[in-house]
Amino acid sequence: MKANIHPDYHEINIIMTDGTAFKTMSCMGKAGDTLRLDIDPKSHPAWTGVQRMVDTGGQVAKFNKKFASIGARKA
Numbered sequence: 001m002k003a004n005i006h007p008d009y010h011e012i013n014i015i016m017t018d019g020t021a022f023k024t025m026s027c028m029g030k031a032g033d034t035l036r037l038d039i040d041p042k043s044h045p046a047w048t049g050v051q052r053m054v055d056t057g058g059q060v061a062k063f064n065k066k067f068a069s070i071g072a073r074k075a
Contacts, residue, residue, distance in 0.1 A: 017043045 010031035015021045017040050028035065041047045 016040045 007027040008031075009025055009027055011023050012026045012028060012032070013021055013023055013034040015034060015036045017037055026035075
């Protein structure tokens with residue numbers, strides 16, 4: 001193997017959506033950095049079977065406002 005071409009592999013902290021935390025090895029950031037998850041297997045609909053509306057920056061409200069008149073009948 002060639003020397004000095006591989007990224008730094010170190011331990012980081014992961015915090016799940018429910019607050020549980022664990023340590024793992026990663027190339028992300030620096031040693032000791034923390035990664036907070038927005039979606040994980042405990043909250044993702046693919047694993048839980050529960051749909052949850054994730055509205056980032058009002059995108060759903062913007063869509064509803066833009067297309068509210070579609071399907072409305074005019075007399």
